[in-house]
Amino acid sequence: MRVRLAFALGLAAAPLTAQNGNPRLAGRVPPAALPAIDSIIAAAVAESLPTEPLVQKALEGGAKNVPADRLVNGVRRGLLQLRAARVIVARAVPGQAPPEGHVAAVSAALARGLPAPIVERLLTVAPNEAPGPALHAAADLIAHRFDPDSAADLLVDAHNKGLRAGRLLDVAVAADHELQRGGGRSPSEALAHVRAMLPNVPFPKRP
Amino acid sequence: MSPIDPRLQEALDGERDPGELPTDLREAHARLIAAAQLVSGTPQLSVAARVMAEIRQNPARVEAGSPLLRSIRWLGRPVTVRLRPAWTLALAAGLAAILLLPFGPGGPVPGVTKFVGHFPGARSVEVVGSFNDWSRGALALNDDDHDGIWHADAVLPAGQHEYMFVVDGERWVPDPLAGRYVDDGFGEGQQNSLLIVRPAAAQP
Numbered sequence: 001m002r003v004r005l006a007f008a009l010g011l012a013a014a015p016l017t018a019q020n021g022n023p024r025l026a027g028r029v030p031p032a033a034l035p036a037i038d039s040i041i042a043a044a045v046a047e048s049l050p051t052e053p054l055v056q057k058a059l060e061g062g063a064k065n066v067p068a069d070r071l072v073n074g075v076r077r078g079l080l081q082l083r084a085a086r087v088i089v090a091r092a093v094p095g096q097a098p099p100e101g102h103v104a105a106v107s108a109a110l111a112r113g114l115p116a117p118i119v120e121r122l123l124t125v126a127p128n129e130a131p132g133p134a135l136h137a138a139a140d141l142i143a144h145r146f147d148p149d150s151a152a153d154l155l156v157d158a159h160n161k162g163l164r165a166g167r168l169l170d171v172a173v174a175a176d177h178e179l180q181r182g183g184g185r186s187p188s189e190a191l192a193h194v195r196a197m198l199p200n201v202p203f204p205k206r207p
Numbered sequence: 208m209s210p211i212d213p214r215l216q217e218a219l220d221g222e223r224d225p226g227e228l229p230t231d232l233r234e235a236h237a238r239l240i241a242a243a244q245l246v247s248g249t250p251q252l253s254v255a256a257r258v259m260a261e262i263r264q265n266p267a268r269v270e271a272g273s274p275l276l277r278s279i280r281w282l283g284r285p286v287t288v289r290l291r292p293a294w295t296l297a298l299a300a301g302l303a304a305i306l307l308l309p310f311g312p313g314g315p316v317p318g319v320t321k322f323v324g325h326f327p328g329a330r331s332v333e334v335v336g337s338f339n340d341w342s343r344g345a346l347a348l349n350d351d352d353h354d355g356i357w358h359a360d361a362v363l364p365a366g367q368h369e370y371m372f373v374v375d376g377e378r379w380v381p382d383p384l385a386g387r388y389v390d391d392g393f394g395e396g397q398q399n400s401l402l403i404v405r406p407a408a409a410q411p
Binding site: 024056057059060061062063064066070071073074077078105108111112132133136139140143166169 | 335337340341342343366367369379386387389390391392393394395399401403405406
């Protein structure tokens with residue numbers, strides 16, 4: 001009887017044991033780093049944050065043979081970035097639980113160095129649209145030496161004129177082309193030129 | 208109404224032996240007796256009534272088997288479906304739209320990406336990134352004409368992907384043509400290349 005009871009309890013506990021740790025990380029991450037990474041991912045789950053960016057960061061570190069301590073720090077940095085992103089999303093899109101896709105996209109934008117106020121402004125303009133393309137467009141413009149506020153102004157104008165998703169990336173590409181054009185055009189002149197052509201910015205070339 | 212022959216009446220009433228009747232009356236007597244037996248027997252039920260009575264008497268024969276077996280029998284039973292051509296075409300168009308058009312925003316819509324890198328003298332080049340869980344050996348570049356320009360086409364899910372080239376199986380190199388980069392977060396200032404894949408349907 002006791003043997004049967006122990007067997008039954010063992011069967012019942014098996015799924016719980018299997019849930020410990022992310023199976024995608026087994027064999028891909030140094031064993032010394034696994035417990036810490038598991039606890040970071042568990043914290044993200046408890047806080048309703050997306051976990052895929054953390055899993056990806058751990059897989060990346062394992063593939064690159066990053067030492068365990070730096071790998072754990074990299075994943076922990078990812079968690080902090082997700083928390084910061086959720087605060088921004090909650091402020092920009094009040095009255096609803098921050099969508100995981102928004103939080104992940106904002107986290108990625110922060111990692112690219114996009115200032116939080118610019119992120120918040122762009123989220124506020126289109127709270128119910130996937131924010132990734134607009135945020136990347138802004139990050140592209142800033143990376144090409146455009147003033148952050150002017151870049152956000154241009155993207156808001158583009159959105160108001162009907163451009164969405166990938167077409168916002170085309171706005172950033174058009175601005176960069178204008179800047180590269182000969183004749184010593186300044187960034188503000190390049191932005192003004194693109195604003196004048198909205199919403200008819202060129203489509204990208206096929207790969 | 209024609210009057211019946213008294214001798215036949217007597218035979219029918221049992222007052223006379225039918226054998227004493229003349230031949231024509233004897234045949235008439237036999238027909239009348241047969242008819243009387245039919246009328247006086249158990250009333251015959253209609254076909255529908257008989258079938259229903261059979262079903263009520265033997266329900267197990269009709270409902271035999273478990274629900275699963277009955278379902279399997281039902282699936283195997285041929286049926287006739289009548290379709291209007293217009294409705295059929297509309298149904299086909301709907302199915303085609305579901306299968307061919309991209310899903311909504313955020314869905315797993317693929318886009319085509321071309322990876323190109325200039326690595327003269329390299330023995331192998333591969334792309335490793337978030338689109339393949341940073342797995343080695345999943346996406347190799349080719350340099351068939353040995354000019355040092357390695358390339359590969361890939362269909363990737365729409366969205367943002369971080370990646371790097373791995374040259375000769377050991378050297379991790381950002382894509383010099385990526386145009387977008389992001390710190391990899393491991394504290395040594397190394398940068399991943401950043402790729403934004405657009406849904407194929409969104410491309411002109």
